Amino acid sequence: MITGNVRPANMERITTPELAKKFIDEQIVALREQIGDGKVLLALSGGVDSSVVAALLIKAVGKQLVSVHVNHGLLRKGEPEQVIRVFRDEMNANLVYVDATDRFLDKLAGVSDPEQKRKIIGGEFIRVFEEEARKLQGVKFLAQGTIYPDIVESGPVKSHHNVGGLPEDLKFELVEPIKFLFKDEVRMVGHELGLPDAMNYRQPFPGPGLGVRCTGAITRDRLEAVRESDAILREEFAKNGLEGKVWQYFTLIPDFKSTGVKNNQRAWEWPVIIRAVNTRDAMTATVENIPFELLQHITNRIVNEVPGVNRVLYDLTPKPTGTIEWE
Ligand code: XMP
Numbered sequence: 001m002i003t004g005n006v007r008p009a010n011m012e013r014i015t016t017p018e019l020a021k022k023f024i025d026e027q028i029v030a031l032r033e034q035i036g037d038g039k040v041l042l043a044l045s046g047g048v049d050s051s052v053v054a055a056l057l058i059k060a061v062g063k064q065l066v067s068v069h070v071n072h073g074l075l076r077k078g079e080p081e082q083v084i085r086v087f088r089d090e091m092n093a094n095l096v097y098v099d100a101t102d103r104f105l106d107k108l109a110g111v112s113d114p115e116q117k118r119k120i121i122g123g124e125f126i127r128v129f130e131e132e133a134r135k136l137q138g139v140k141f142l143a144q145g146t147i148y149p150d151i152v153e154s155g156p157v158k159s160h161h162n163v164g165g166l167p168e169d170l171k172f173e174l175v176e177p178i179k180f181l182f183k184d185e186v187r188m189v190g191h192e193l194g195l196p197d198a199m200n201y202r203q204p205f206p207g208p209g210l211g212v213r214c215t216g217a218i219t220r221d222r223l224e225a226v227r228e229s230d231a232i233l234r235e236e237f238a239k240n241g242l243e244g245k246v247w248q249y250f251t252l253i254p255d256f257k258s259t260g261v262k263n264n265q266r267a268w269e270w271p272v273i274i275r276a277v278n279t280r281d282a283m284t285a286t287v288e289n290i291p292f293e294l295l296q297h298i299t300n301r302i303v304n305e306v307p308g309v310n311r312v313l314y315d316l317t318p319k320p321t322g323t324i325e326w327e
Pocket of ligand 1: 118204205206207208248282319322323324325326
């Protein structure tokens with residue numbers, strides 16, 4: 001097992017499928033050596049990092065890995081289903097799925113301050129995970145999808161799924177098989193492990209999820225409208241060759257309404273805002289130049305298919321001055 005927090009100088013960059021395969025084979029040996037016949041716990045968000053760690057551990061120790069997927073109700077359309085399909089159905093993993101939607105949304109009801117919302121989501125996530133960990137007997141290890149940039153950089157992109165704050169009785173030995181990998185290497189390994197492209201090349205998604213894209217106090221109907229409009233945007237980007245080309249794209253709904261007209265009647269409804277940006281490190285960002293006809297088509301679909309929405313706006317603001325998320 002490699003220890004310490006500095007990537008070994010002799011560690012080869014993973015640039016080909018063969019090198020990815022070699023890394024996987026070596027890790028399987030190292031993981032078996034570290035874990036023996038112990039039980040390993042993992043918070044599996046469905047993001048590329050935790051998914052690669054899960055797939056590696058399933059290969060190395062099979063059912064000794066217990067993956068916990070917490071649905072906080074703020075995930076994108078189809079995400080929990082994809083995690084269940086890929087890991088439980090296809091990889092035959094030991095997966096605990098917890099639908100904690102009501103718990104999170106009840107706690108968040110009426111809370112409008114963005115930092116307070118983040119605290120509630122992060123804190124509740126740890127509590128749900130802790131509860132699941134306590135139900136299991138004999139866990140010795142905690143696996144984490146830490147990657148090299150998490151160790152060496154302190155940029156704005158941080159995993160809010162990290163469970164570093166567990167209490168003493170749940171302090172397990174860490175298993176971090178990809179901690180020296182850069183993102184492109186993680187993706188190459190994920191591809192070689194057979195993870196679907198949709199998971200492997202997934203755009204970044206913040207830990208608090210759609211919670212920060214339903215600005216102000218979250219309501220269930222507005223959250224559903226964010227989820228549906230985001231699914232339409234993703235579907236249209238995929239159809240038009242923008243998936244994998246644009247760094248991050250999503251919709252959000254602010255907490256105000258405006259007047260519109262639907263079926264010859266006044267409609268007092270929400271606007272949907274589209275954001276699509278490119279960046280290297282998320283510190284600065286430029287706005288994607290989306291063809292106007294595509295924007296019009298997406299607008300038509302959203303106002304016709306998403307209940308409660310009467311307008312669509314495109315955010316033209318680079319970072320700075322606008323951050324990528326709205327809160
Ligand atoms: P901003 O809005 O600061 O976002 O320009 C930069 C990048 O960070 C992501 N982001 C977050 N990720 N937890 C996360 O895990 C958060 O609370 C959070 N807030 C922003 C954002 O999606 C973008 O990629």
